[in-house]
Amino acid sequence: MSQTIDLSALLAHPANGGLRPVAAADPATVWHDVVVASGESGLPADGAGGADADLAILTTEPPSAPWQQDALIRRIRDRGYLALAMPNADLFGVGSRVLAERVGLALLHVDDPMALAKACWLLLEGRDALTLGYVRRVAQSIEYHAVGLADLLRHLSASVGHGIALIDAEGVLLQSGGTLPAAVHAAIDFGPWLDTVTVDDGSAASVHVDSPSRAGLRLAFFGTGLNAVQLTALAVAAEVAMPAVAARILIDEVADVNDAAVAADLLRDFLEQRDTRDAEREQRMLDRGWRTAGYHLGFRIVGRTRVDTFQLLRFVTRELAAVPADSHVVTSGRGVTGWLSFAAPPAPSQVDGAVSALRSLHTAARRSFNVATGVGSVESGSAGLATTIDGAADAARIAVSRSATGWFVRIDALGLEQLLLSWTENDTFVPAAQSLLGPLISRAPELLETLTSYLDHESGIAATADALHLHRNTVSTRIARAQDLLGLDLSDPETRLAVHLACRAVRQSAGSSTSSTSANPRGATP
Amino acid sequence: MARTLEHGDLPSLARGFSLLGSGGGGTTTMLELMLADADWPLTVHPVAGLDPATPCIAAAFAGSTYLLTERIPGSDPFDELIAAAERWTGVRAGAVCPLEGAGLNGLTPLTLAGRLALVDADFMGRALPRLDQLSLFIDRVPGTVTVCGSGAGGVVLIETDRAADVESLVRGAIVQAGGAAGVVVAGFTVGDLIEHAVHDGYERALELGTAFDAAAAAPLSELAGRLGGRMLGTGRVAAVEAAPSDAYSSAVEVTADDGALLRLVARSEVLAVLRDGSLEASSPEIIVTIDSISRDILQVDGLSIARHVALIALPAPAWWTERPERLRQVTPSAFGIGGLDAA
Numbered sequence: 001m002s003q004t005i006d007l008s009a010l011l012a013h014p015a016n017g018g019l020r021p022v023a024a025a026d027p028a029t030v031w032h033d034v035v036v037a038s039g040e041s042g043l044p045a046d047g048a049g050g051a052d053a054d055l056a057i058l059t060t061e062p063p064s065a066p067w068q069q070d071a072l073i074r075r076i077r078d079r080g081y082l083a084l085a086m087p088n089a090d091l092f093g094v095g096s097r098v099l100a101e102r103v104g105l106a107l108l109h110v111d112d113p114m115a116l117a118k119a120c121w122l123l124l125e126g127r128d129a130l131t132l133g134y135v136r137r138v139a140q141s142i143e144y145h146a147v148g149l150a151d152l153l154r155h156l157s158a159s160v161g162h163g164i165a166l167i168d169a170e171g172v173l174l175q176s177g178g179t180l181p182a183a184v185h186a187a188i189d190f191g192p193w194l195d196t197v198t199v200d201d202g203s204a205a206s207v208h209v210d211s212p213s214r215a216g217l218r219l220a221f222f223g224t225g226l227n228a229v230q231l232t233a234l235a236v237a238a239e240v241a242m243p244a245v246a247a248r249i250l251i252d253e254v255a256d257v258n259d260a261a262v263a264a265d266l267l268r269d270f271l272e273q274r275d276t277r278d279a280e281r282e283q284r285m286l287d288r289g290w291r292t293a294g295y296h297l298g299f300r301i302v303g304r305t306r307v308d309t310f311q312l313l314r315f316v317t318r319e320l321a322a323v324p325a326d327s328h329v330v331t332s333g334r335g336v337t338g339w340l341s342f343a344a345p346p347a348p349s350q351v352d353g354a355v356s357a358l359r360s361l362h363t364a365a366r367r368s369f370n371v372a373t374g375v376g377s378v379e380s381g382s383a384g385l386a387t388t389i390d391g392a393a394d395a396a397r398i399a400v401s402r403s404a405t406g407w408f409v410r411i412d413a414l415g416l417e418q419l420l421l422s423w424t425e426n427d428t429f430v431p432a433a434q435s436l437l438g439p440l441i442s443r444a445p446e447l448l449e450t451l452t453s454y455l456d457h458e459s460g461i462a463a464t465a466d467a468l469h470l471h472r473n474t475v476s477t478r479i480a481r482a483q484d485l486l487g488l489d490l491s492d493p494e495t496r497l498a499v500h501l502a503c504r505a506v507r508q509s510a511g512s513s514t515s516s517t518s519a520n521p522r523g524a525t526p
Numbered sequence: 527m528a529r530t531l532e533h534g535d536l537p538s539l540a541r542g543f544s545l546l547g548s549g550g551g552g553t554t555t556m557l558e559l560m561l562a563d564a565d566w567p568l569t570v571h572p573v574a575g576l577d578p579a580t581p582c583i584a585a586a587f588a589g590s591t592y593l594l595t596e597r598i599p600g601s602d603p604f605d606e607l608i609a610a611a612e613r614w615t616g617v618r619a620g621a622v623c624p625l626e627g628a629g630l631n632g633l634t635p636l637t638l639a640g641r642l643a644l645v646d647a648d649f650m651g652r653a654l655p656r657l658d659q660l661s662l663f664i665d666r667v668p669g670t671v672t673v674c675g676s677g678a679g680g681v682v683l684i685e686t687d688r689a690a691d692v693e694s695l696v697r698g699a700i701v702q703a704g705g706a707a708g709v710v711v712a713g714f715t716v717g718d719l720i721e722h723a724v725h726d727g728y729e730r731a732l733e734l735g736t737a738f739d740a741a742a743a744a745p746l747s748e749l750a751g752r753l754g755g756r757m758l759g760t761g762r763v764a765a766v767e768a769a770p771s772d773a774y775s776s777a778v779e780v781t782a783d784d785g786a787l788l789r790l791v792a793r794s795e796v797l798a799v800l801r802d803g804s805l806e807a808s809s810p811e812i813i814v815t816i817d818s819i820s821r822d823i824l825q826v827d828g829l830s831i832a833r834h835v836a837l838i839a840l841p842a843p844a845w846w847t848e849r850p851e852r853l854r855q856v857t858p859s860a861f862g863i864g865g866l867d868a869a
Contacts, residue, residue, distance in 0.1 A: 064770040066777040067789045067800050068865055074803025095765055095779035099787040099803055 003124045004030045005055070007083070007106070008225030014161020016119045018111030022089045023097035025106040027225060031055045031082060034120040036113065040072055045079050055120065058086040059113045069096040077105040085110045127229055134160055134237035142244045148255075149248045150174055156241055162223045162234060166209070166245065168216050180204065180222050190218060194239065196231040205235035211246045213253055219245050260313055263288065263330040267337060267389075274386040290328055295342040297325075297351065298376035298388035299358050300396040302335030304407065307369045312336055319364055323357045335371065335396070337389055342378075351378055355410055362408050372399035372407035433502035439485040441506070447485070450478045452503040455496065528575050529646075529728065531636075533566040541738050542731030543632030544823040545753070545840065548812040550795030551629015551653035552591025553825065556598065561636050568639045570646050570728045571621075578717030581617045583608060583642070584649060586625035586634050588657070588674070588696065589706035592827070594630070603708045604638060607673040610681045611712035614671050621645045621716050625660065625709065627727030628653040645716055651724030651843030652812050654856060655794045657696055658689035661845060662714060664855050665722040670713040672696060677703035685713075724845045734840075738823075746818060750838045753814075758799050758806050758837035759788050760818055763829055775863060778829045780837070788837065790815070791866060792826045797858045798866040799837055808868050810842035810856040 008027035010016050021027075036057045037043045043056050056076055062069055069092050076084050082105065089109035092100070100107045110116045122130040141159040146152035149166070157164040157177030165175035169190055172180050181201035188206050189195045195218075196205045206220035219242050221234040266288070269281055285292065301316060303309070309331040316336055320327040329338030340354050355375055362373040374395025376388035391411040399409035440447055450468060454475065457463035461479070465472045483490055490496050531539065540554035585604050587594055612618055619642060622635045627648030635644055649660035657663070662670060672684045672692045676699040684695050700707045719725075734753055741752045750757035761782035769775035769791075780788035782801070789800040796815060798808035807813055815824040818834040829835065846852050858866035 065775070065791075065863075066767055066769070066779070067791045067798070070787065070789050070800050070803035071805070071865060072803070074800075078804075093765075093767065095777075095787055095789065098781075102785065102787060103802060 004032055005034065005120060005123050006030045006225075006227060007108075009123055009227035009230055010116070010119060012162075012223045012225040012227075012230065013119045013123065015115055016110070017113060017115030017117075018109070019085065019116055019119075020109045022092060022107040022109050024101040024104065025083070025108060029082065029106060034117065034124065035081075036117045040076060043076065043079055043081070054081050055083040055085065056081040057110070057113050057117055057120075058084065060086065061088045062086060062091045064091065066093045066095060069093060070099050073100050073103065073105055073107075077103045082106060083108060085113065085116055087111065087113060123227070123229055127233065130229065131233040131236050134233050135240050137161075138237050138241045138244075142241075146248065149245070149252050150176065152245065152248045156245075160221065160234075160237055162221045162226075164241075165204075165220050165222060167206070167218050167220055168214075173217070178222065180220065184222060188218065188220065190216065194235050196228075196235055198226070198228075198231070202226075203231055205231045205238055207235065207238040207242050209242055209246050209249075211249050214249060217249075256314075257310055260310055260331045264332055266290075267330045267332060271386055271389060274383065288328070289326075291326075291341060292382035292385050295345055295378055295380045296339045296385045296388050297342075297346075297354055297378050298337070298339045298385070298390075298392035299373060300332070300335060300337045300389070300392040301362065301365060301371050301373045302333070302396045302400065304370045304372050304400055307335070307371060309334065309336060312365065312369050312371065315365060315368065316361065319361045323354065323361070325354055337392065339376075339385060339389060339392075345380070346378060359408055363406070366407070372396055372402070373409075374399045375408075375410040377412050429501075430505050433505040436498065436502045437486070437506055439487075440482060443485060444481065447478055447482045448503065448506070450475065451482045451499070452507065454479055455490075455500040455503060459490065459496070527572065529570045529732075531566075531568045531570060531728075533562075533564075535732060536561060536633075538735030538739055539728070539732050540633060540735065541823065542733065542735030543628050543630070543727075545734045545738060545814050546627060546632065546651070546727070546731060546812055547629035547653040547823075547825070548795040548809070549653075549792060549815055549824065549826045549829075550591075550655065551626065551631060552587070552594060554630045554633055556594055557630045557633035557636075560599075561633060564636060565640045568636060568644060570644050573645060573647050573716060573719050573723070573725055576621055576643055576645060576716045578715060578720065580620040580643070580716040581615070581712075582621040582623060582645060582714055582716050582719065583611060583619040583710050583712045584623050584625040584635075584662075585638060585708065585710050586631040587706060588709040589700040589703070591630060591706070593704075593706040597704070597706065599708070603675070604710055606679065606681055607675060607708055607710040608638075608712075610683055611671055611673045611710055614673075614683055614685070615713050619712060623719065623723070624648040624727060625711060626650045626653060627724060627731070632727065632731055645719060646728045647719040647723040647725050648727045649711075649723055651727060651845060652810065653795050655861075656693050657709070658693040659855055659860075660689070660711065661724060661852070662711065662718070662722050663689035663692065664852055667714055667718050667722050670711055673710045673712065674699045675703050675707040675709075677707070724843045742821060746816075746836050749816070749836070753838060753840060755812075755814070755838045755840040758813070758839055759784070759786065759801060760836040761786075761788055761834070763831050763833045763835060766829060766831060769863075772862060775861075776826070780835060790829065790837070791858065791863060792829075793861055793863075794826060796826060797861055797863060799839070800866075805866060805868065807839040808858050808866050809861070810846040810853070811868075812840040812842065814838045814840060 007029045010019055031054055034055045035043055038059045073096055084105055085108035089107050092107055137159040141155035144155055146155055153164050153174055153176040163178030165180040166173045183199050183201040184204050187197040187199050193208050202222055202224040203226040204220045204222035206218040209217035209219050211217055219238050221238050266284055313331050313336050316329050325340040327340045329336050358375055365371050374392045376391030379388040395409040395411040399407050402409055453467055454464045461472050461475050465475045488495050536558055540558050544554055622638045622642040623645040624632055624635050627650055649662050674682045674696045676682045682699040684692055737752045741749050759782045761780040764781045765779040767777050774793050776792050778790040782788050786802050790796050791798040796813040799806045799813055816836045817824055818836050846856050
């Protein structure tokens with residue numbers, strides 16, 4: 001017989017009847033034929049093929065007495081067999097295993113000898129049957145409902161019996177039933193439609209995945225010890241499984257986008273109606289695992305320029321898996337909003353750890369997205385969740401123009417002034433401020449600086465004059481003119497506060513629109 | 527020709543019987559000490575040298591030979607047994623022979639040699655564990671009685687044609703006696719020994735013992751040849767395991783110096799030796815285990831892990847191999863161990 005079978009291929013075969021080496025088994029051993037018998041006396045002498053390279057499969061257990069085991073090993077080896085597979089081969093004692101090693105008889109345990117015999121036949125002669133078997137099992141796994149792509153891969157790997165991985169040139173995207181060794185991944189050729197590789201670490205049969213949304217994907221079945229016959233059969237199985245995987249990628253993408261939109265709506269609802277209790281909304285939040293009880297640390301990642309929020313969401317979700325806290329994240333506006341939840345009040349060190357994890361997340365995100373990140377303070381309960389998210393949103397607003405902090409701002413680290421500014425800098429206040437100070441800006445813009453400085457110095461003429469290097473009379477004249485132009489009475493505290501804030505907001509917005517060209521903090525489309 | 531045994535012959539004789547013990551039969555030290563006060567020199571008669579009509583008895587210690595090294599027998603352990611046998615048979619014994627021509631029992635009849643003629647024949651020619659394996663019983667010699675001590679001066683006498691009954695009843699009596707007791711078989715004559723016993727045990731033991739002592743300085747490889755046996759191998763004891771099916775059987779794994787795996791199968795004697803899974807020697811061949819360094823002749827329980835041993839096979843007594851029905855009683859399968867009978 002010209003065909004051969006090797007131990008590693010048999011061990012890699014999914015339906016090998018629970019084959020396991022016990023002693024003297026070298027995976028590289030090659031056998032020419034396989035003989036099945038109920039007992040040792042049923043084995044033909046000199047092996048079936050005459051060649052001194054056969055595997056004997058017995059359906060009975062080894063004898064119990066050590067000398068009987070010795071004698072069995074000796075007789076089977078004397079009959080010309082190189083390996084013996086039988087149920088409960090673990091019963092062979094230490095001495096008998098030494099003897100097996102000495103005479104060169106591999107001892108293998110097998111739970112189901114007939115399954116092993118069938119596996120041997122498939123690998124030796126029934127190659128089409130092997131392929132067909134794999135294809136049929138692929139078809140069976142498609143038949144069952146899969147929750148997502150990962151689930152589909154799990155089904156495929158479980159029913160085919162080998163590991164499966166969805167890969168691109170960078171690495172493994174998803175895998176099931178094992179870990180694709182890096183060396184195997186590196187050896188895979190992404191060019192051809194079908195590719196089979198074998199390196200020391202393992203083997204893989206891969207096929208190009210024809211997906212409209214993701215280019216350069218391959219679907220690979222992998223394992224260790226697979227021989228050429230098995231790889232060829234698995235390549236066919238991969239071809240058959242590929243369309244299902246490609247379709248699933250598309251379906252999952254649609255479902256994910258839809259889900260993200262639903263989650264975004266829900267969070268918006270929650271933040272807008274924070275004071276009203278809505279049982280239905282609370283139920284929907286619970287369904288998503290959003291518990292409002294406990295302690296929360298909000299964060300918001302916004303694009304400094306246009307970013308694909310959905311891709312950002314995916315990235316953040318993936319990275320958050322490594323953060324040791326219950327985390328949730330949804331798309332919201334130009335970025336994503338999320339929070340970490342703790343059941344018990346987190347220790348300061350724990351909070352610092354979470355913040356530094358978020359900072360690493362931010363740093364990682366900045367490699368692919370132009371984003372700024374704000375982090376809120378730790379708050380508790382349902383109201384606290386809304387508060388910390390609001391805080392995070394404020395911090396993010398500030399972070400957008402804070403290159404000095406690496407576009408990362410934590411609200412706890414903000415000054416009161418920054419907080420105030422973050423409030424006054426919003427879309428409604430700035431136009432109001434501009435219209436309040438309109439007469440001043442249009443007719444005597446130089447008075448704005450004097451007025452601001454005057455208000456900053458507690459309406460003190462002398463202090464303002466010193467600060468601006470002007471004469472006191474000049475200052476009094478300018479203030480009087482400004483009051484006239486504005487038509488406001490600055491001795492009224494309410495008025496003074498409004499004018500003071502307006503001056504700050506107008507100057508800040510003027511400063512940021514001239515100093516920053518790439519970022520527009522008020523969300524105007526660039 | 528009758529042989530005269532001098533006291534000086536005793537160590538060689540003891541060594542010879544130890545060799546014939548095949549790892550069983552018990553250590554001879556106690557008997558050697560008991561015989562220090564015997565009426566030396568002693569005469570050993572060949573079977574042909576005595577009147578065939580002479581009533582004869584066979585004597586031995588049975589039970590745990592190990593126990594005999596701790597619980598020392600009385601000064602005349604067989605007197606009451608012989609008296610009972612003589613009362614039952616109605617004849618006075620004129621001769622004595624060993625029941626088991628190996629181990630300490632090879633020397634046991636010497637304690638009676640002062641008053642009975644010592645015959646050079648025994649019922650085993652080696653060590654065997656069971657009383658139904660006596661040559662006399664296997665050949666179904668009629669009229670025999672077996673007497674056994676049952677402790678506290680008690681005596682049990684069994685007259686039956688079923689050898690298996692002798693074995694089980696005597697075992698019961700021995701347990702009652704505390705684990706070891708004297709056994710006497712009577713009701714036969716010196717003439718019965720001609721056909722139904724193994725001859726010249728004393729001659730063989732003396733020859734073996736003398737050759738063994740003479741080879742004390744010779745290399746191990748020569749020892750087997752000098753004893754008229756064959757070397758099965760030397761090596762280190764790697765494991766001693768009880769057989770899963772039989773608590774009294776053990777398998778001793780010896781890693782041979784040449785790399786082979788030697789496996790000894792033993793009950794109270796060594797019954798077989800396999801080399802790399804193929805049978806090298808088996809009962810009734812006598813398998814001797816010797817400590818390679820001290821040259822001590824080992825009992826089965828002396829085969830302990832890490833001991834370096836030499837294994838030698840001595841030819842089986844011809845009586846056992848003469849007829850298939852005799853052989854059947856002493857091959858390993860007679861001990862309940864299948865697959866080890868020599869083809």
